[in-house]
Amino acid sequence: MWRYAFKRLLVAIPMLLGIALLTFVLMRVSPGNYLDTVRMDPQFSKETIARYEQLYQLDKPLFYQYVQWVRNLLHLELGYSFYYNVPVDKIIGERIWNTFVLALAAFLVTWCVAIPLGIWAALNRNRFVDRVIQFFSYIALSLPSFFLGMILLFWASQTGTLPLGGMHGPDYESLGWLGRRTDLLKHLAIPTVALSIGSIAALQRIMRGNMLEVLEQKYILTARAKGLSERRVVYHHALRNAINPLITLLGYEFSSLLSGAALIEIICSWPGLGSLMLTAVRSKDVYLVMASMMMGGILFIIGNLLADIALARADPRIRYD
Amino acid sequence: MTKSAEHFSEFQIALRGFTRNRLAVSCAYALLTLYAGALFAGFFAPYSFQNEDRSYSYSPPTPVKIFDNGGLVVPYVTGTQLTFNEYNARIYVGDPEQKYPVRFFVPGDEYRLLGIFPCRYHLFGVAAPGRIYLLGADARGRDVFSRLLYGAQVSLSIGLIGVLISFAIGLLVGGISGYYGGRIDNFLMRLCEMVMMVPGFYLLLALRAAVPDNFNSLQVYFAIIIILSFIGWAGLARIIRGMCLSLREREYVLAAKGLGLSDVKIIVRHILPHTLSYSIFAVMLSIPGYILGESGLSLIGLGIQDPYASWGNMLSDAMSIVRIKFAPWILWPAFCIFLTVVCFNVIGDALRDCLDPMLKSEGENT
Amino acid sequence: MSSNLLVVEDLTVTVAQKKIVSAANLEIPFLSVTALVGGSGSGKTTMGLAILKLLPLGFNVQQGRIWFDGREVLDLSEERMRLLRGKEIGMVFQEPLYAFNPVFSIGGQIAEVLRVHTPLNLCQRRARILELLVLVGLPNPQRVVGNYPHQLSGGMRQRAMIAQAIAAGPKLLIADEPTSNLDVTLQAKIMELFRKLKDELKLSILLITHDLGMVSHMADRVAVMTQGRIVEQGMTKDILKDPQHPYTRTLLETIKV
Numbered sequence: 001m002w003r004y005a006f007k008r009l010l011v012a013i014p015m016l017l018g019i020a021l022l023t024f025v026l027m028r029v030s031p032g033n034y035l036d037t038v039r040m041d042p043q044f045s046k047e048t049i050a051r052y053e054q055l056y057q058l059d060k061p062l063f064y065q066y067v068q069w070v071r072n073l074l075h076l077e078l079g080y081s082f083y084y085n086v087p088v089d090k091i092i093g094e095r096i097w098n099t100f101v102l103a104l105a106a107f108l109v110t111w112c113v114a115i116p117l118g119i120w121a122a123l124n125r126n127r128f129v130d131r132v133i134q135f136f137s138y139i140a141l142s143l144p145s146f147f148l149g150m151i152l153l154f155w156a157s158q159t160g161t162l163p164l165g166g167m168h169g170p171d172y173e174s175l176g177w178l179g180r181r182t183d184l185l186k187h188l189a190i191p192t193v194a195l196s197i198g199s200i201a202a203l204q205r206i207m208r209g210n211m212l213e214v215l216e217q218k219y220i221l222t223a224r225a226k227g228l229s230e231r232r233v234v235y236h237h238a239l240r241n242a243i244n245p246l247i248t249l250l251g252y253e254f255s256s257l258l259s260g261a262a263l264i265e266i267i268c269s270w271p272g273l274g275s276l277m278l279t280a281v282r283s284k285d286v287y288l289v290m291a292s293m294m295m296g297g298i299l300f301i302i303g304n305l306l307a308d309i310a311l312a313r314a315d316p317r318i319r320y321d
Numbered sequence: 322m323t324k325s326a327e328h329f330s331e332f333q334i335a336l337r338g339f340t341r342n343r344l345a346v347s348c349a350y351a352l353l354t355l356y357a358g359a360l361f362a363g364f365f366a367p368y369s370f371q372n373e374d375r376s377y378s379y380s381p382p383t384p385v386k387i388f389d390n391g392g393l394v395v396p397y398v399t400g401t402q403l404t405f406n407e408y409n410a411r412i413y414v415g416d417p418e419q420k421y422p423v424r425f426f427v428p429g430d431e432y433r434l435l436g437i438f439p440c441r442y443h444l445f446g447v448a449a450p451g452r453i454y455l456l457g458a459d460a461r462g463r464d465v466f467s468r469l470l471y472g473a474q475v476s477l478s479i480g481l482i483g484v485l486i487s488f489a490i491g492l493l494v495g496g497i498s499g500y501y502g503g504r505i506d507n508f509l510m511r512l513c514e515m516v517m518m519v520p521g522f523y524l525l526l527a528l529r530a531a532v533p534d535n536f537n538s539l540q541v542y543f544a545i546i547i548i549l550s551f552i553g554w555a556g557l558a559r560i561i562r563g564m565c566l567s568l569r570e571r572e573y574v575l576a577a578k579g580l581g582l583s584d585v586k587i588i589v590r591h592i593l594p595h596t597l598s599y600s601i602f603a604v605m606l607s608i609p610g611y612i613l614g615e616s617g618l619s620l621i622g623l624g625i626q627d628p629y630a631s632w633g634n635m636l637s638d639a640m641s642i643v644r645i646k647f648a649p650w651i652l653w654p655a656f657c658i659f660l661t662v663v664c665f666n667v668i669g670d671a672l673r674d675c676l677d678p679m680l681k682s683e684g685e686n687t
Numbered sequence: 688m689s690s691n692l693l694v695v696e697d698l699t700v701t702v703a704q705k706k707i708v709s710a711a712n713l714e715i716p717f718l719s720v721t722a723l724v725g726g727s728g729s730g731k732t733t734m735g736l737a738i739l740k741l742l743p744l745g746f747n748v749q750q751g752r753i754w755f756d757g758r759e760v761l762d763l764s765e766e767r768m769r770l771l772r773g774k775e776i777g778m779v780f781q782e783p784l785y786a787f788n789p790v791f792s793i794g795g796q797i798a799e800v801l802r803v804h805t806p807l808n809l810c811q812r813r814a815r816i817l818e819l820l821v822l823v824g825l826p827n828p829q830r831v832v833g834n835y836p837h838q839l840s841g842g843m844r845q846r847a848m849i850a851q852a853i854a855a856g857p858k859l860l861i862a863d864e865p866t867s868n869l870d871v872t873l874q875a876k877i878m879e880l881f882r883k884l885k886d887e888l889k890l891s892i893l894l895i896t897h898d899l900g901m902v903s904h905m906a907d908r909v910a911v912m913t914q915g916r917i918v919e920q921g922m923t924k925d926i927l928k929d930p931q932h933p934y935t936r937t938l939l940e941t942i943k944v
Contacts, residue, residue, distance in 0.1 A: 011511070014515075015515050026530065026531040138667075139663070142659055142663040142666050143662075144613055144655065144658055144659065144662070146616075146620060146636075147652075147655040150636075150639055150640065150645065150652070150655070153642055154642050154645045154646070157646070158646075164642065218780060219785065219786055219788040221741060221780070221786075222780060222786045222787070222851075224741055224772070225739055225773065226773040226803070227769045227771070227772035227804060227855075228773075228803060229803075232799075240788075241790060256521070258520045258523075259521040259522040259523060260522065262522040262526070263617050263620075266621055267640060274522065278623075280530075281527075281529060281530040281623065282623070284530070289527060289530050293523055293526075293527045296520050297520070297523075300519065300520050
C-alpha cells in the first residue's frame with residue numbers, strides 16, 4: 001500500500017510543477033499588468049520595487065525567471081501583495097485555513113447525508129420515498145449554488161435566524177470557547193448548505209446506483225445462503241462494496257468542493273482563498289493571484305493524495321497488489 | 322454504405338426511445354423556445370438592452386389590463402408615477418387616466434435581426450412615454466424581460482460554442498488516445514486527469530486574470546468561451562477514449578486495417594461517427610457547466626460587462642439582500658439559468674438511458 | 688418420506704408468466720449424493736434456490752411443497768428460514784471468485800457462519816476455521832485465513848467455499864455446478880473431497896450439474912431435468928443402464944462420445 005501511495009505522490013509532483021508553470025505563463029502572458037503599474041504608484045518605495053525585481057530576476061530571460069519562481073516557492077517566498085501592501089504569506093495562511101474549514105464542513109455534510117440517502121433510496125427502489133428523493137436531487141443538481149446561497153441569505157435576513165455572511169460575529173472576541181464554536185457553526189451554516197446541496201444530490205445518485213448494482217452480485221446471494229440477517233447482508237456486505245467506488249471519487253469531490261467554495265465565499269462574504277483570489281484578480285495583484293493559484297493546487301493535491309490512500313486502504317485488491 | 326446505415330439506425334433507435342419520454346420531450350421544446358427567443362431577441366423584446374429610464378428604477382412589473390369600465394378592451398398599460406410613501410420607501414402608483422394600449426409590430430429601438438439585418442420592428446410595445454415592463458425593471462430602469470432575452474443570447478450561445486470547441490478537442494484527444502492505446506493513451510489520459518483535477522474555478526479566475534484589460538466586450542466574450550473550453554475538454558476526451566478503446570476491436574475496423582487504410586482515415590471515418598451518437602448525451606450533460614461557469618464569472622464582474630446583458634451579470638444586482646426584498650423580480654435570470662440547466666440535464670439523462678442498453682451490448686460484442 | 692432428507696413435491700416456479708420449474712418432484716434420501724442433471728436453462732439452479740427460498744426478485748412459487756427433515760419449508764417465515772440456511776442446508780456456488788465478497792478475508796467470511804449459527808467463542812471459532820480448512824484439503828491454512836479471495840487460485844477458492852458451506856455442520860449441501868470453472872484434474876479432486884465429506888460428516892449432497900460424467904462417478908441417485916420438468920428420476924446405475932426418457936437417452940449419447 002505504501003508503494004501505491006508513493007506512486008501517487010510521484011504523480012503529484014509533476015502536477016504541481018505543471019500548475020506552477022501554468023500560473024507563471026499566465027502572468028507573463030498578460031501584458032501591462034506587471035510591476036509597471038506599481039512603479040508608477042508613489043506608495044511603494046523604490047527599495048521595495050528594486051528588491052522584488054531582484055527577487056524575481058526580471059532582467060533575466062523567461063526560463064530563468066521560471067526557475068527562480070519555483071525556487072522562491074520552495075522557500076515559501078510568495079511575493080508581495082501590492083493591494084494589501086503586505087507580503088503575501090501574511091494574508092494567505094489564514095485564508096487557506098478558512099477555505100479548508102468550509103470545504104471540510106461541506107465534505108462531511110455531503111457524505112453524512114448522501115450515503116444514507118442513497119442507501120435508503122436503493123432499498124426502496126421505485127417506491128414513493130425513492131421517487132421523492134430523486135425528484136429533489138434533480139432540482140438540487142440543477143440549481144446554481146450561488147442562487148441557493150442568495151435565497152438562503154435572503155431567508156436568513158427575513159427570519160433573523162442566521163448571520164448574513166462573514167465568518168465571525170462582531171462580538172467574537174468576547175465569547176467563551178463554546179460561544180466561539182457556536183458562532184462559527186452559525187456562520188458556517190449557510191455557505192455549507194449552499195455548497196453541499198449539489199454534491200449531496202450527485203453523490204446520492206451514485207450511491208443508489210452502486211447499491212443496486214452490488215445487491216445483484218453473487219456474493220450477496222452467498223451471504224443470504226449463509227443465513228445472515230438482512231441487516232448484515234445490506235449494511236456489512238453490500239455497503240462495503242458499494243462505497244468503494246465512491247472512494248475514488250473522494251479526490252474529485254474535494255476538488256469540486258474547493259472550486260465551488262470560491263464562488264460561495266464571495267457571495268456569503270466568507271474570508272477564504274477564493275474571495276482572496278477574486279480580489280487579487282480584480283486588482284491585478286499578480287503575486288497574490290499566483291500564490292492563491294498555487295495554494296489552491298496544493299490543497300487540491302493533498303486532498304487527492306489522502307483520497308488515494310483511503311482508497312488503497314479500503315480496497316484490498318489494490319492494497320495487496 | 323453499411324457503415325453509415327448502421328450509424329444512422331443507432332441514432333434512430335436512440336431518437337425513438339427519446340421521443341417516448343414525455344418529460345424529456347417537453348424539456349426539448351422548452352429549450353427550443355428559449356433558443357428561439359434568444360435568436361430573435363431583438364424582435365421579441367420591446368426595448369433594447371441599453372434602453373434605460375432612471376425614473377423607472379426598480380419599477381415593479383407593469384400590470385397589463387384588459388378590462389376597462391367593465392368591458393373587454395385591447396390590453397393596455399397605465400402610466401406610473403414614482404412617489405414615496407410615508408416611510409420614504411419607493412412605490413410606483415398607476416395613473417388610470419393615462420392609458421397606453423399595447424400594440425403589436427411596433428417600431429422601436431433599432432437592432433440587427435440575426436445580427437445582420439437592421440430592423441426597427443418589435444413584436445409588441447407601447448407608445449412613449451408609456452413603458453411596458455413585463456417582468457419589472459432593474460436599477461437603471463432597463464426592462465428585465467428585454468434584458469433576459471438579450472442575456473439569453475450570451476449565456477446560451479457561450480454554452481453551445483464552448484461545448485462544441487471542447488467536444489472537438491475531446492474527439493481529437495480521445496480518438497487518438499483510445500485508438501492507439503499504450504503509451505500515448507497513458508500519457509494523454511494522465512494529462513486529462515491533471516486538467517480535470519485542477520480546481521475549476523481557480524483556474525477560471527487565473528485564466529481570466531491573464532486576459533488583457535483593453536479587450537473590448539466581444540473579445541472578452543470569446544476569451545471566456547476559450548477559457549471554459551480549456552477547462553472542459555478533458556471530461557469529454559475521457560468518455561470518447563473509452564468508447565474508442567472498445568470500438569477499435571470491432572470487425573469493420575479490423576477489416577479497414579486489413580484493407581490498408583491509414584490510421585487517420587480509420588479514426589475519422591469509422592470510429593468517430595460511432596462515438597458521435599453515443600457522446601451526444603455527454604455533450605448535453607456538460608453544457609450546464611459552461612452556462613454556470615459564465616454566469617459565475619459574470620456574477621462577480623469578471624465576465625460579460627455592463628451594458629451588455631448576460632444572465633450572470635444581471636444577477637450581480639441581486640447580491641444585495643435588501644434589493645431582493647424590494648425588487649424580487651431581479652431574480653428572474655437565476656430562474657432562467659435553473660430552467661435551462663434542468664432541461665439539459667433531463668435531456669442528457671434521457672439520451673443516456675436510451676443509449677445505455679446499446680452501449681452495454683456494444684461492450685459485449687467485443 | 689421418512690427416509691428422505693428432502694422432498695420436493697409438484698413444484699412450479701414462474702417468472703413473468705413463464706414457467707421455469709414445472710410440477711417438479713425430487714427426493715433426496717439421507718446420506719446420499721443426488722444429482723440434478725440438465726442443460727442450461729433447464730431450471731435446475733432455480734430449483735436449488737427455491738429449496739432455500741432464495742429466489743431472485745420476480746420469481747414466484749406458484750404451487751408445490753417442500754419438506755426438509757420432515758418440516759415444510761415453503762411456509763416458514765423468513766426468520767425461520769435463516770436458521771435453516773447455513774446451519775442445516777449449506778450451498779456452494781459455481782464461481783467462487785464472485786461468490787466470495789472481495790473485500791473481506793476468507794477467514795472472516797467463514798467466521799460469520801460460525802458466529803451466527805454456533806455458540807463458539809472467538810478462540811473456538813478460530814480453531815474451528817483452521818480445522819475446516821484442513822478438512823477441505825487446503826495447504827497452509829494459517830495463510831488462507833488472512834487471504835482475500837483474489838489471492839487464492841480457483842481450486843483453493845472452491846475448497847474454501849466448501850469449507851464455508853459446511854462450517855455449521857449442515858445436513859444437506861447443495862452444490863450448484865461446483866466444478867464447471869475448474870480444469871479436469873481439479874474437478875476430480877473436488878469430487879473426491881465431496882465424497883470424503885459425505886462419509887466423514889454424514890452429509891447429504893444435492894449436486895446440480897450438466898456433466899453426466901461426474902454424475903456417473905459420484906451420484907447414487909440422479910434426477911434428469913429439462914425445460915423445467917423432471918423427466919426421469921432414480922438410482923444412477925438403473926438410469927444409466929436403461930434410460931426411459933428420450934431426453935435422458937440423448938444426454939447419455941454425449942458421454943459415450
